[in-house]
Amino acid sequence: MSTMSLGKALNSGLRRAMEHDPKVVLMGEDIGKLGGVFRVTEGLQRDFGDRRVIDTPLAESGVIGTAVGLAMRGYRPVCEIQFDGFVYPAFDQIVSQVAKLHYRNEGRVTVPLTIRIPFGGGVGAVEHHSESPEAYFAHTAGLRVVTPSNAADGYRMIQQAIASDDPVVFFEPKRRYWEKGEVDDDGALSDVPLERAVVLREGDQVTIAAYGPMVATALHAAHIAEGEGTSVEVIDLRSLSPIDFATLEASVHKTGRLVVAHEASVFGGLGAEIAARISERCFFHLEAPVRRVGGFATPYPASRAEDHFLPDADRILHEVDRCLQP
Amino acid sequence: MKYPCRAQLVKGVQVTTAPVRVPDTRIPEWTGFDGLVQLISVDGQRTVGCPYWELVGDVDANQLRDLYRDMAIVRRIDAEAMALQRQGELALWAPLLGQEAAQVGSARALRHDDFVFPSYREHGVVYCLGVDPVQMLRLWRGAGLSGWDPDVHGIATPAIVVGSQPLHATGYALGVTLDGANSAALTYFGDGATSEGDVAEAFGFAASYVVPVVFFCQNNQWAISEPVRLQSHTSIVQRGRGYGIPGIQVDGNDVLAVLAATRLALARASAGEGPTLIEAVTYRMGPHTTSDDPTRYRSAAQDEEWRAKDPLARLSALLHTEGLADEEFDRQVESDASAVSAALRAGCLAMPDPEPADLFDHVYAEPHALLQEERDAYAAYLAEFDEGA
Numbered sequence: 001m002s003t004m005s006l007g008k009a010l011n012s013g014l015r016r017a018m019e020h021d022p023k024v025v026l027m028g029e030d031i032g033k034l035g036g037v038f039r040v041t042e043g044l045q046r047d048f049g050d051r052r053v054i055d056t057p058l059a060e061s062g063v064i065g066t067a068v069g070l071a072m073r074g075y076r077p078v079c080e081i082q083f084d085g086f087v088y089p090a091f092d093q094i095v096s097q098v099a100k101l102h103y104r105n106e107g108r109v110t111v112p113l114t115i116r117i118p119f120g121g122g123v124g125a126v127e128h129h130s131e132s133p134e135a136y137f138a139h140t141a142g143l144r145v146v147t148p149s150n151a152a153d154g155y156r157m158i159q160q161a162i163a164s165d166d167p168v169v170f171f172e173p174k175r176r177y178w179e180k181g182e183v184d185d186d187g188a189l190s191d192v193p194l195e196r197a198v199v200l201r202e203g204d205q206v207t208i209a210a211y212g213p214m215v216a217t218a219l220h221a222a223h224i225a226e227g228e229g230t231s232v233e234v235i236d237l238r239s240l241s242p243i244d245f246a247t248l249e250a251s252v253h254k255t256g257r258l259v260v261a262h263e264a265s266v267f268g269g270l271g272a273e274i275a276a277r278i279s280e281r282c283f284f285h286l287e288a289p290v291r292r293v294g295g296f297a298t299p300y301p302a303s304r305a306e307d308h309f310l311p312d313a314d315r316i317l318h319e320v321d322r323c324l325q326p
Numbered sequence: 327m328k329y330p331c332r333a334q335l336v337k338g339v340q341v342t343t344a345p346v347r348v349p350d351t352r353i354p355e356w357t358g359f360d361g362l363v364q365l366i367s368v369d370g371q372r373t374v375g376c377p378y379w380e381l382v383g384d385v386d387a388n389q390l391r392d393l394y395r396d397m398a399i400v401r402r403i404d405a406e407a408m409a410l411q412r413q414g415e416l417a418l419w420a421p422l423l424g425q426e427a428a429q430v431g432s433a434r435a436l437r438h439d440d441f442v443f444p445s446y447r448e449h450g451v452v453y454c455l456g457v458d459p460v461q462m463l464r465l466w467r468g469a470g471l472s473g474w475d476p477d478v479h480g481i482a483t484p485a486i487v488v489g490s491q492p493l494h495a496t497g498y499a500l501g502v503t504l505d506g507a508n509s510a511a512l513t514y515f516g517d518g519a520t521s522e523g524d525v526a527e528a529f530g531f532a533a534s535y536v537v538p539v540v541f542f543c544q545n546n547q548w549a550i551s552e553p554v555r556l557q558s559h560t561s562i563v564q565r566g567r568g569y570g571i572p573g574i575q576v577d578g579n580d581v582l583a584v585l586a587a588t589r590l591a592l593a594r595a596s597a598g599e600g601p602t603l604i605e606a607v608t609y610r611m612g613p614h615t616t617s618d619d620p621t622r623y624r625s626a627a628q629d630e631e632w633r634a635k636d637p638l639a640r641l642s643a644l645l646h647t648e649g650l651a652d653e654e655f656d657r658q659v660e661s662d663a664s665a666v667s668a669a670l671r672a673g674c675l676a677m678p679d680p681e682p683a684d685l686f687d688h689v690y691a692e693p694h695a696l697l698q699e700e701r702d703a704y705a706a707y708l709a710e711f712d713e714g715a
């Protein structure tokens with residue numbers, strides 16, 4: 001066991017994946033000598049060479065499109081998109097090619113591509129550097145979408161994503177890059193499947209489902225609620241496509257109340273899908289409507305106003321209260 | 327002859343795996359030739375003095391006849407598919423009429439370990455790579471999304487999104503380099519695609535990484551209704567030069583010239599000289615697809631002008647003038663084409679529709695809970711009708 005930040009855990013996970021499989025190659029802008037703008041690939045080009053850690057021209061569609069060709073040649077590319085707001089030039093390649101090639105080839109071609117995207121706000125960045133575009137990708141059949149919330153999961157999940165024969169969009173909660181945790185980096189790889197949600201904190205009155213950067217906020221909210229005498233269960237979804245509804249259902253059967261929290265705008269977000277499905281499946285177990293808390297129906301605001309846009313523990317607890325007093 | 331090792335190159339292109347040293351990346355300076363490459367004139371005469379002749383010095387009478395047979399069969403496949411669409415058997419067809427030489431000439435330059443990334447009009451290339459023509463129709467009939475195993479035939483499933491595939495070819499070629507292999511990727515696209523950002527990005531990546539890729543643009547003058555001058559104010563071949571990608575502009579209706587140009591580009595690729603852009607100047611004699619009506623946007627005079635440059639007619643003229651073909655040969659080709667065409671029609675009509683459960687297959691390579699749930703629910707829903715009956 002080691003204590004390390006999420007960023008370092010991802011770096012260690014990438015290193016281990018590269019050691020494990022010589023077909024794993026990293027591609028992206030500034031990932032070589034610089035080690036990526038968040039240093040997630042730090043030292044990897046030095047140790048694996050510039051044929052396995054490849055700096056690319058500044059063209060996101062080009063990064064993904066060439067990675068598709070590499071995958072068809074038998075490689076297992078891991079692409080870094082520098083920031084969430086810069087993924088859109090690659091959207092066509094991701095949606096029309098990466099996601100669909102296995103289907104369009106009736107299973108004869110696999111695209112074992114991992115697309116790493118630092119996402120979310122809370123770091124005081126300028127525009128286009130704080131977005132949460134996960135719903136676009138979760139809506140696209142053929143992609144798997146996952147996000148770790150902590151260092152231990154970062155280390156394990158990046159290796160699982162790379163080992164998957166399906167394309168995985170791997171969202172990294174950038175404001176949690178520097179948060180440290182215990183990482184089991186000397187044992188065998190986790191046997192928790194990539195698509196499994198986990199209960200991080202048990203409770204019996206309200207369930208909060210969160211993912212990525214909002215998990216820590218949800219845990220904080222649960223801690224405050226406990227002090228106020230409310231027992232809150234916190235689920236880290238980890239996988240956004242598919243979503244582990246079995247774990248959510250089991251929790252809602254127990255608590256009868258669900259709040260879904262994410263940074264992305266509530267309208268058309270993953271909370272909507274979760275609310276609809278849980279309402280369909282757990283209607284007679286619910287004591288209150290499923291509630292959602294997330295960003296407003298605005299573009300991501302100027303950073304000095306972002307604390308109003310991003311749900312904090314208080315806004316989550318506000319929805320918890322509304323569940324308890326419907 | 328500027329460089330002494332040119333003969334070595336000509337020898338090299340006939341050997342699939344032998345590394346070939348190409349003397350100079352600047353093709354015009356090597357060949358001493360910067361014009362439109364043409365080896366057979368419009369009236370079927372061999373041109374004199376073009377250095378590209380050396381690249382096809384091995385093509386004998388038998389091979390010339392084979393090239394003609396390929397083009398004739400491909401033209402017949404295309405005509406039969408058009409007819410099948412008009413009869414309601416295909417949802418759509420993108421005809422290649424007029425582009426047979428560009429496709430057959432380039433495809434016949436491929437070595438066994440090269441890999442092709444086509445657009446949706448490359449039926450002639452697909453044919454040359456040994457795919458059963460019936461399987462070409464699956465996509466167009468709506469019976470499936472692909473027709474062949476890319477690894478078996480060395481050609482990817484056609485790209486319908488215009489300009490998306492040159493990046494795939496570039497990445498594949500990067501993989502060839504990383505593998506230390508000396509094969510190449512070749513990608514086909516049209517004049518319209520050169521306006522797409524992905525094509526520009528492919529040029530940039532390929533030039534930067536010096537990967538073995540051939541960008542083969544069939545400039546057929548029209549992107550549906552838009553003339554090539556709307557896409558570019560320079561010739562297509564010039565568009566590579568800003569990226570440092572040498573180009574060859576070739577008469578796309580001259581199968582021998584296309585063969586020569588593609589051999590040169592593939593040899594450069596295998597010699598580690600990087601990408602080449604080939605502009606095959608040709609003409610789409612038919613509509614863009616069966617849904618198109620070219621009479622709304624182009625003149626009959628232009629069609630007539632290009633009909634005179636027909637790729638089959640000119641090779642046929644050469645074969646007959648030089649006594650390399652006779653009426654018996656023509657009858658045999660006609661008979662071969664008819665047989666392929668009849669088998670195509672029969673195979674198309676016999677092609678089964680997909681089963682409902684098929685649509686859930688191959689969305690993911692690994693199990694996916696949501697998809698399994700939907701598959702089961704839909705199967706149960708359909709089963710209710712069976713029980714009712």
